[in-house]
Amino acid sequence: MTSIIIAGPRGKMGKEAVHLVHETEEFELAAAVDSRNAGKKLRDLAGMPEETALIYDDMQTCLEETEADVLIDLTTPEAGKKHLELALDYYVRPVVGTTGFSNEDIQRLRQKSEEKEMGAVIAPNFAVGAILMMKLSQMAARYFSDVEIIEMHHDNKLDAPSGTASKTADMINEVRTPKRQGHPDEKEEQTGARGAETDGMRIHSVRLPGLVAHQEVLFGGAGQSLKIRHDSYNRQSFMPGVKLAVESVLQVKTLVYGLENLME
Numbered sequence: 001m002t003s004i005i006i007a008g009p010r011g012k013m014g015k016e017a018v019h020l021v022h023e024t025e026e027f028e029l030a031a032a033v034d035s036r037n038a039g040k041k042l043r044d045l046a047g048m049p050e051e052t053a054l055i056y057d058d059m060q061t062c063l064e065e066t067e068a069d070v071l072i073d074l075t076t077p078e079a080g081k082k083h084l085e086l087a088l089d090y091y092v093r094p095v096v097g098t099t100g101f102s103n104e105d106i107q108r109l110r111q112k113s114e115e116k117e118m119g120a121v122i123a124p125n126f127a128v129g130a131i132l133m134m135k136l137s138q139m140a141a142r143y144f145s146d147v148e149i150i151e152m153h154h155d156n157k158l159d160a161p162s163g164t165a166s167k168t169a170d171m172i173n174e175v176r177t178p179k180r181q182g183h184p185d186e187k188e189e190q191t192g193a194r195g196a197e198t199d200g201m202r203i204h205s206v207r208l209p210g211l212v213a214h215q216e217v218l219f220g221g222a223g224q225s226l227k228i229r230h231d232s233y234n235r236q237s238f239m240p241g242v243k244l245a246v247e248s249v250l251q252v253k254t255l256v257y258g259l260e261n262l263m264e
């Protein structure tokens with residue numbers, strides 16, 4: 001049985017994760033960390049399953065008082081970083097879906113996880129289709145070095161660009177012939193018109209109500225273009241990936257960044 005703490009249980013993703021843990025025979029919910037409702041049980045909150053796990057409003061207290069194997073964090077960039085470090089301190093393996101980690105953060109946290117000989121997973125996207133979109137984009141980037149990433153999300157998202165877009169850019173950069181795209185003399189008449197610059201490529205972030213999580217990777221070459229697109233229409237799309245990450249984090253002794261490194 002894998003005993004799990006969930007941080008952010010009332011959030012859009014956290015709620016789905018609570019249901020995933022509740023419905024998975026080999027998982028059990030040990031506790032939850034929420035920004036409110038300390039002292040209540042999960043089942044006391046609207047829309048929650050019949051779970052008696054205690055709610056804490058402070059990660060450190062939760063870790064001190066709870067026996068758990070894994071922490072699933074689905075909170076905010078600021079809280080997620082703090083929670084990941086604390087989980088490693090208390091020898092609880094973190095599975096972090098929260099986005100907003102820089103490459104420097106990941107490097108530092110990987111070093112800590114290796115010092116502790118504790119597995120950790122940071123997965124900016126748990127949807128299998130999104131992982132394939134990133135891998136196919138990496139494959140295409142060998143042949144097309146002109147690429148623009150357009151990520152589209154709901155308007156409650158805190159971070160931009162999305163974790164998925166940053167990861168896609170990293171994966172493309174591993175294989176792409178370095179190139180500064182666009183006209184050498186191009187000038188933004190309005191700040192931001194060309195999007196965020198990363199190694200000469202551009203990332204554009206769209207935020208609109210009604211959207212969930214969508215991304216297009218556009219490649220251009222002489223007389224042709226290629227578009228690779230993924231859409232998540234709901235948060236259930238992420239749950240098989242959360243389950244895989246929880247199962248896998250028990251088997252590794254370093255920080256794994258990206259679900260593609262855990263998929264067969």
Ligand SMILES: NC(=O)C1=CN([C@@H]2O[C@H](COP(=O)(O)OP(=O)(O)OC[C@H]3O[C@@H](n4cnc5c(N)ncnc54)[C@H](O)[C@@H]3O)[C@@H](O)[C@H]2O)C=CC1
Binds near residue numbers: 012074
């Ligand atoms: N890896 C993936 O596949 C996915 C990742 N995400 C990421 O997951 C995170 C959460 O996304 P949503 O559920 O859409 O956000 P949300 O805003 O619906 O939920 C976040 C929850 O975290 C709680 N929270 C904030 N600070 C906290 C703290 N210090 N301790 C405990 N709880 C705290 C909030 O009260 C809220 O209930 C974001 O960073 C988002 O980018 C979202 C979807 C998929």
Ligand SMILES: O=C(O)C1=N[C@H](C(=O)O)C[C@H](O)C1
Binds near residue numbers: 125126161163164
């Ligand atoms: O905030 C979201 O919703 C999502 N965040 C992740 C990201 O930043 O890439 C994953 C997915 O796109 C949904």
